[in-house]
Amino acid sequence: MFYLNRVILAGRLKEDPEIRYTPRGKPLIFFTLSLPSERLGDESLPFENVTIRVMLVDERSESWAKQKGKAGGNVLVEGGLVQRRWETAEGTMSREIGVIAHGVKDLR
Numbered sequence: 001m002f003y004l005n006r007v008i009l010a011g012r013l014k015e016d017p018e019i020r021y022t023p024r025g026k027p028l029i030f031f032t033l034s035l036p037s038e039r040l041g042d043e044s045l046p047f048e049n050v051t052i053r054v055m056l057v058d059e060r061s062e063s064w065a066k067q068k069g070k071a072g073g074n075v076l077v078e079g080g081l082v083q084r085r086w087e088t089a090e091g092t093m094s095r096e097i098g099v100i101a102h103g104v105k106d107l108r
Contacts, residue, residue: 005080007099010107011035014051017069019062027062030055031069033077033099053098054079064104074107 017031033054037047054077056065069075079101088094 006078007081008076008078009033009035009052009099010074010076011050011052013069013071013073013075015071017056017065019065027065028055028057029061029065029069031065033075053096054101054104055082055098056101056104058101058103061104068106069104076105076107077101078103 011033012035014032014034017029020028020030022028031054033052034049035052037050039047056077058064077099079099081097082100083095083097085093085095
């Protein structure tokens with residue numbers, strides 16, 4: 001069986017990237033990407049823009065986040081889909097599908 005988990009997305013940064021660090025000091029960059037939904041040809045259907053949470057793990061990610069990653073900027077992201085599940089404070093299960101990115105490129 002062959003599996004492929006690779007995505008390429010181009011969209012707009014909803015907010016400035018957030019920089020966090022692993023216990024060993026490796027930077028992890030988090031941001032939310034907004035892009036239009038795919039359309040089925042019937043414009044009357046109420047589709048919303050898609051928002052995807054992205055974690056950037058590229059070695060140059062920290063300098064990109066500090067110098068170029070600004071809310072409203074257009075970027076191209078390449079990576080793979082991930083899914084995480086957790087229990088909320090109210091006791092219900094929640095789920096999020098996001099992207100672990102291996103690279104980001106500014107689109108100007």
